[in-house]
Amino acid sequence: MGMFGLKVGDISLARNEDTWSQTIRDSVLVSAYPLAAWMVSSWWRLLYEPLPPTGTRPSVTWKMAHELTAANQGFIWPRVILASDTELMQIWSTASNAIEQQSVRYINSLDRPFPVDLLEFEQTAKAFIESVLSRLDATGITNTPLANLWQEVQEELADPYASQYRRCEAELGFDPDECPENLVKDALKLVEQMGGKTFSEVAPAYSKDLLEARPLSAKINELIQESGFDGKPEVSVDHSTSPEFSKAPWQKANEVAYRLRDVIDIEEDPVTDDQLYDLLGLHKAEYEAFNPPPQRRVSIAVPSEQIGFKFHTRKRHPIAKRFELARFIGDYLLYGNHGESWLVNTDLRTSRQKYQRAFAAEFLCPLSSLRAYLDNDYSESAMEDAAEHFKVSSQTVESMLTNNGLICSPQSASYLEASLPY
Numbered sequence: 471m472g473m474f475g476l477k478v479g480d481i482s483l484a485r486n487e488d489t490w491s492q493t494i495r496d497s498v499l500v501s502a503y504p505l506a507a508w509m510v511s512s513w514w515r516l517l518y519e520p521l522p523p524t525g526t527r528p529s530v531t532w533k534m535a536h537e538l539t540a541a542n543q544g545f546i547w548p549r550v551i552l553a554s555d556t557e558l559m560q561i562w563s564t565a566s567n568a569i570e571q572q573s574v575r576y577i578n579s580l581d582r583p584f585p586v587d588l589l590e591f592e593q594t595a596k597a598f599i600e601s602v603l604s605r606l607d608a609t610g611i612t613n614t615p616l617a618n619l620w621q622e623v624q625e626e627l628a629d630p631y632a633s634q635y636r637r638c639e640a641e642l643g644f645d646p647d648e649c650p651e652n653l654v655k656d657a658l659k660l661v662e663q664m665g666g667k668t669f670s671e672v673a674p675a676y677s678k679d680l681l682e683a684r685p686l687s688a689k690i691n692e693l694i695q696e697s698g699f700d701g702k703p704e705v706s707v708d709h710s711t712s713p714e715f716s717k718a719p720w721q722k723a724n725e726v727a728y729r730l731r732d733v734i735d736i737e738e739d740p741v742t743d744d745q746l747y748d749l750l751g752l753h754k755a756e757y758e759a760f761n762p763p764p765q766r767r768v769s770i771a772v773p774s775e776q777i778g779f780k781f782h783t784r785k786r787h788p789i790a791k792r793f794e795l796a797r798f799i800g801d802y803l804l805y806g807n808h809g810e811s812w813l814v815n816t817d818l819r820t821s822r823q824k825y826q827r828a829f830a831a832e833f834l835c836p837l838s839s840l841r842a843y844l845d846n847d848y849s850e851s852a853m854e855d856a857a858e859h860f861k862v863s864s865q866t867v868e869s870m871l872t873n874n875g876l877i878c879s880p881q882s883a884s885y886l887e888a889s890l891p892y
Contacts, residue, residue, distance in 0.1 A: 473497040484548055484576070486548075501543065501545060502601075504541045505538070506602040506603075514637060520553060520554060520820050521892075528892060529678070536552050537552075642657060657685070664812045674818055694770065703779070720828035722804070723829035724828065724829075738836070740834070752781075762782075769794060769815045771798060773806070773812060789863050793862065797826040801813045819891070832870075834860055834866070835867065
């Protein structure tokens with residue numbers, strides 16, 4: 471037992487009102503053991519399983535691995551949600567429901583997710599777990615289930631094959647040893663085929679409906695065997711010296727989009743369809759004749775020495791198709807311009823997908839050009855005219871203005887999701 475505190479930045483998420491003594495504290499009396507045990511049992515999913523695709527509610531097992539209240543054991547924990555985007559651990563929190571009659575009521579919340587470097591989160595979590603084990607050892611309590619499980623995790627972390635095995639399980643949406651072995655081995659082969667970074671984007675998009683008799687490779691092979699079209703992008707931009715490059719996904723995206731517009735010298739003009747085709751090396755007639763099959767989960771471009779890439783897209787509406795191509799351009803510039811990596815875009819909320827969406831928005835509809843076009847008129851009709859001018863969706867225009875503080879629209883998607891993610 472001890473006084474437990476939890477802070478992100480300067481905000482105490484453990485700040486609470488003790489309803490018995492009617493006092494406010496930044497810590498709460500709980501047992502550290504169940505929290506440490508929850509962290510260890512959820513270790514791989516916490517670090518490697520992202521949020522489900524946009525519009526999909528997470529499963530009960532996802533919540534058990536990502537919501538701190540799952541530590542339970544009769545203690546009242548703050549409602550905190552943790553989800554990795556592959557680069558950052560995003561932390562959400564809400565205050566306790568005032569209606570609930572509990573002895574402890576947490577009073578702080580976060581207006582938007584607080585990002586923590588994934589390595590920093592991992593080191594802090596390790597330090598907490600080991601401090602609990604050290605205290606147990608000091609009081610003569612050894613060989614606990616927590617100690618044994620943490621030893622297993624440590625051994626897996628030290629073994630590259632075991633680490634990759636556990637990571638694949640997590641990205642497929644399973645707890646350790648809960649995923650059928652044939653599905654994991656199939657996934658490991660896919661990692662070799664498409665690369666670990668691409669697998670990390672693809673696997674969670676299909677995790678809800680995997681069957682032992684029909685592994686992920688069958689779905690991917692079916693997708694790439696279907697008709698697609700060839701493309702050979704050759705464009706590149708120099709982003710290696712950018713001080714923004716190591717920062718948030720939208721900052722990377724804005725920098726790369728700005729440099730690309732400068733390279734192809736289009737200044738403030740809208741991007742034409744032909745320019746999108748040229749950047750990806752597509753044959754206009756072949757692309758415009760292509761009709762993607764319905765209900766694809768992902769869009770993929772498979773590298774080929776002869777043709778560059780074989781594209782398998784999923785969007786059907788003309789505006790959505792432009793945005794999809796722009797996302798592919800952004801993905802190529804950051805991940806695929808050495809011809810070694812598959813390109814992929816999904817509806818997931820990973821760092822790579824956030825970057826793609828922000829790149830597509832800034833490339834197709836630069837903020838400076840948008841502001842000049844609107845000339846301080848942020849009415850609905852003006853924004854609709856701007857969307858038509860830049861050939862993007864009204865939602866894209868609204869999101870860009872919201873993200874940059876020019877309008878206030880709670881309904882608009884933001885680079886940093888507001889409130890809770892579901």
